[in-house]
Amino acid sequence: MFTDSDSDEDHSKRSRIGFVIPTNGDLPLILETLDSIDSQSLAPARVVVVFDGLNDDIRSLVESHPVEVVIITLEEASGGPATPRNIGFDRIRDECDAVCFLDHDDILHPDFVRLATAMLEAHADASVVSFPFENWLDGTPRGALETLPASSIATTSLELSDYLGATGSVLPSFTVVRNEIAPIVRDAGTVFSADFPSNQDFESFVRILSQRPGVRCDWKAGWYRVISTSISANGGFSWECRSNACESLSKWFAGRNDRFGAGAFRRAAGTANRRSARHYWAAGERMRSLRMLVLNILRHRSVRDLVVMMSLLLGVDSKSRGMSSVDQRQGKIC
Numbered sequence: 001m002f003t004d005s006d007s008d009e010d011h012s013k014r015s016r017i018g019f020v021i022p023t024n025g026d027l028p029l030i031l032e033t034l035d036s037i038d039s040q041s042l043a044p045a046r047v048v049v050v051f052d053g054l055n056d057d058i059r060s061l062v063e064s065h066p067v068e069v070v071i072i073t074l075e076e077a078s079g080g081p082a083t084p085r086n087i088g089f090d091r092i093r094d095e096c097d098a099v100c101f102l103d104h105d106d107i108l109h110p111d112f113v114r115l116a117t118a119m120l121e122a123h124a125d126a127s128v129v130s131f132p133f134e135n136w137l138d139g140t141p142r143g144a145l146e147t148l149p150a151s152s153i154a155t156t157s158l159e160l161s162d163y164l165g166a167t168g169s170v171l172p173s174f175t176v177v178r179n180e181i182a183p184i185v186r187d188a189g190t191v192f193s194a195d196f197p198s199n200q201d202f203e204s205f206v207r208i209l210s211q212r213p214g215v216r217c218d219w220k221a222g223w224y225r226v227i228s229t230s231i232s233a234n235g236g237f238s239w240e241c242r243s244n245a246c247e248s249l250s251k252w253f254a255g256r257n258d259r260f261g262a263g264a265f266r267r268a269a270g271t272a273n274r275r276s277a278r279h280y281w282a283a284g285e286r287m288r289s290l291r292m293l294v295l296n297i298l299r300h301r302s303v304r305d306l307v308v309m310m311s312l313l314l315g316v317d318s319k320s321r322g323m324s325s326v327d328q329r330q331g332k333i334c
Contacts, residue, residue, distance in 0.1 A: 015117040017176055018046040018096035020088030022081045023104035024053055029225070030104040034067045036222070042114040045096035046070060049104075050084035053077035082192035082200040085172075089191055093179045098129075101172035101191075101201075107136070108222040111148040116176045119155070119217055128205075128214035130158055130175040131221035138227040145220050158214035163205055172201045174221045177208070184211050195248065198241040206249055210261065235323060236283060239276035240292070243269045270296060274308050278320040281312050 019037060023030050030049070037047055048070040049062055062069060072087060085101050092099070098120055102108070112131070119129045136142050156162075163170055182189045185207050192200045208214070246269035253261030273296050280289040293309040296302050311317035 014043045014045050015113050016097040017044050017113055017116055017120075018092045018099045019044055019048070019102050020085055020092070020099055021047070021049045021102050021104050022052055022084035022088065023049060023058070024051075024055075024077060028058060028061060030058070031061060031065060032107060033102065033104055034062070034065045034069070036108040036110070038065075038067045039110045040108070040113045041111050042117060044113050046092045048072060048088040048092050050074065050088045052081075052084045078194065080194065080197040080200065082194040082196070085192050086190040086194075089179075089182070090189075093182070096179065098176045098178045100174075100176050103173045103225070105225040105227075106133075106173040106222060107142065107225075109145050109148075109220070112174075112221045115148060115153070115217070115219065115221070119215060120176065120178070123155070123215045125212075126158075126178075126215040127181045127208050127212035128158065128175050128177050129217065130170050130214055131217050131219060132169060133171070133174045133222050133224045134220050136223040136225050138225055142223050145222070148219070154218040156216045156218075158209065158216040160206065160209040160213075162216070163209050167202055167205075170205060170216075171224065173224060175205075175214075181208055181212060184208070193248075196241045196245050198238045199245045202242065203245040203249060206265075207252065210253075235279035236276050236285065236288075239272050239279060243272035243276060246272055266300075270300065270302055270304065274305060277305075277308065278312070278317065279323050281317075282320045282323040286312075 021030065021033065034047075037044065047067055049072070051059060051071070051073040054073060054075060059071065059073065062071065070091060072084075072091060074084060074087070078084060081101075081103075089099055089101075098116075100116070116129055116131075120126070123129065134143060134145060158170070177191065182191055185191050185204055186193070192204050194200070196203060246265045250262045250265040250269060253259075253265060273292055277289040277292045280286070280292070289312065290309060293305045293312075296305045297309070308317065312320060
């Protein structure tokens with residue numbers, strides 16, 4: 001185990017990929033995540049675990065794990081993964097060329113680092129290298145993943161339009177981000193924005209892919225744990241964060257004199273706002289739903305929001321009746 005200090009260890013047989021793992025310490029599943037890192041056929045350059053709030057019991061378990069880990073503890077929880085991810089990234093950015101922002105309950109294929117390293121070398125201009133994954137429903141057994149094929153793995157360019165068509169299939173847990181792109185994401189050199197408790201990865205990937213395309217590999221790189229209590233499972237809140245992120249992106253594109261991008265994300269913000277309002281309405285939070293729609297009507301003179309509000313009040317809105325807690329994780333997102 002490494003403390004937050006340098007080491008003289010020879011890293012000649014290691015990759016140039018690092019891992020940043022934020023955890024709130026609620027679950028010991030991080031040990032399985034670390035097990036999957038320990039089982040890599042090519043060792044990572046560095047692994048940092050950022051405790052988002054104090055938890056001495058889980059910390060002691062992480063400290064005793066065989067994986068060499070840099071441990072950082074935030075005394076007060078930040079309320080989302082963005083801050084611990086940024087702090088972890090800043091700690092190891094000089095020790096590696098690329099970083100994977102892994103969740104504390106996701107499990108990697110043993111050949112993830114090996115293949116990601118090869119793809120980074122083969123696609124030198126790619127901003128990110130992204131892999132698909134197998135959803136793992138909490139409480140159920142994990143199925144087997146395919147082995148690394150002997151032949152070459154198919155790759156496709158990952159453009160912004162591709163990402164917007166299926167944002168749920170590109171996640172930080174199974175995407176390797178080059179360190180060098182951090183300054184183009186934000187002037188401060190951070191990758192994620194703490195303004196969004198959810199959808200901070202969406203906002204970051206839009207900024208990255210709008211400036212520099214990535215690569216998508218056709219090989220499942222691990223298991224992504226789906227849990228009903230996650231932020232992304234709360235339809236109303238998740239889509240509200242998406243709306244706020246799109247509003248922010250609209251202003252960002254406008255600042256770059258990109259009228260098309262600014263307009264597209266302004267419209268996407270409205271769509272996400274209406275979807276959030278419908279989720280809240282279906283969940284019984286009707287005043288919150290109406291307040292969101294009224295604010296958007298006043299802010300943007302949105303006729304669509306007015307129509308949705310009236311249909312909800314009249315009980316004729318069929319879309320709200322079909323909302324579910326996992327609705328936002330199905331189909332096109334933006």
